Amino acid sequence: MTGARLLRRVRELVEADDRVVIGIAGCPGAGKTTLAGWLAEHLTAAGLPAVWVPMDGFHLADVELERLGRLARKGAMDTFDAHGYLALLRRIRAETATLVYAPSFDREIEQPIAGAIPVPPAARVVVSEGNYLLARDEPWRQVRAVMTEVWYVDLDDRLRLDRLVKRHIRFGKSPDHAARWVAEVDEPNAERIRATRGDADLLLDFDTLALSP
Template sequence: MEDQVARLVDKAWEKFQQLPADRRLLIAIAGIPGSGKTTLSQIVTAALNARHASLHPEVPDAVPPAVFVPMDGYHLTRAQLSAMPDPALAHARRGAEFTFDGPGFLTLVKALRTVPPPPLQPLYAPSFDHAIKDPKADDIAILPAHRIVVFEGNYVCLDKEPWRSAAQLMDERWFVDVDFEMARRRLVRRHVEAGIAKDEEEAGKRADENDLVNGAQIVKERVDVHEIIKSKEDGNWVHK
């Protein structure tokens, strides 16, 4: 796994070096819940920034070139879910494709593609505040110096509009492939640890009735990708 991640970092770095000065490198990393895509995205972002820092020690306080933008911030708010025709279903299925602000995500990707760096002002993406269980607007700054943007999320490579249009604007599309049983074990553990479920039985029910249902769509309705990364249990890659 470590060799595979190193190869991906090398590939992204080489593309970055060949990038025209008026473009950003956009990378989308998708996968089902529990695949490890979040951790992989964070590892790749940190490795790219570490490489840049090692090659430019003369500017230790420089803004690193890569920024990580998770799709979690594009969850619809609980108030928006409550305003849907079937609020109970919307809340129960939070995390499904229809409970995300796909048009908002596409708007950001288009802006990053069309606004050449450095723009006059930073661009902003929302984050997800787990304390209030809702998005936090304009919480992730994408600065003029950020010329590599690593997106991560369930639907960043989904073959359905508006996700398809966003995926087509990416320079690299990577998909983290995982066995569903392995993903389920990770999800059960994660839901209990995060307090989303009171015990493993409740966590398993959530995984079976929501996360893995979403996962089936993510696998079945996937655009063509440039890389498929096999997710395994590996001490060098702590999955989230």
Template sequence: MDIAELAEAAWALTGGGQGRTVLGIAGPPGAGKSTLATALVDRIERLHGAAAAGYLPLDGFHLSNRRLERLGLTARKGSAPSFDVWGYEALLRRVHEDTGRDIYVPDYDRTLHEPVAARHLLRPDTRLVVTEGNYLACVAPGWSEARRLMAEIWYVETPDAVRDARLVERQLAGGRDAAGARAWVDGNDHPNGEWVKEFRAQCDRIIPELDLTGTGRD
């Protein structure tokens, strides 16, 4: 399927109703989740009007670096325990329940290396919310509760070699040297990804790697 067909399938989840529908995009680190999610939002807005769809990234619920240090999780930043999963679940519930107000959505800033508040906005007329993150399909406290608030979860499946190259480049761009980037990917991103893969079968649709060049925001 191409992005046009995926956007049509995503919009169909709303069923023409007046409430909000949440679509989850899961997959291991470096799979291309944010690129797919933002491409879907962009295309749906072009077809159905501004604010018809909105973006809600799990990365906005990263714990701060100071909190990670206090918890002894600095070396495991990006692992499931390094997220405020219950805050994420609470925002998803608000997406469904508070449909008459603007909802501000946090994100993660790769320059600051910290979560930032209110980067994205869901309007009252937003019908489809596309959320993405590594652990959306995982069966564990907090993640399971968040899963129940999503109509479907789609899994982005990208070859490990492609993901590895992206992850190393991400760490280099973030300021690590070559050895540090390699160590981080091997010691953190790869173990996180292997756990995510265990829950592939929990997803409703498997999306193979797509060429989305020029279709997303990042």
């Protein structure tokens, strides 16, 4: 599968629906964000208006994670507002004649930013990436049902883990802290995510996508 074939696949889906929602799942560091941004950008450039709405916008704020005693596990399934994410996706599918605002996630401050992403009526495709889009727990099962398709992206684990550690360092963790976080937080999450890959509509190897600039 290549990036060009993915664009064609989405175009075919749009022919059968007023608005298509594509989910991209995968382990931390697998390339979900890169693929989601690329897909939205290239669909729009090709005349098919698309918006990227990350699931990370539904991270619970650090102050709430601290209150719940979950701050040291940030990124785990129960550190997201899953019901809020589901409600937004339902609005995106149903309210195609009105402007809908979605939250973003700012990695510089590691916090969600409310109302940062406009989804206009003209948007024919919404791309949303996240770790747990194929999870069978509720309400994630309902999240999956709202999406048109969910793709699962893989990346060689050695490369993925190296990228993940470097990302944590880039956004403020020390090298030792980054390595511990990957081993103690990200990888237990990855095991849970990897178990859902068989439920995806499409399995992708990030290295073979050949995403064009």
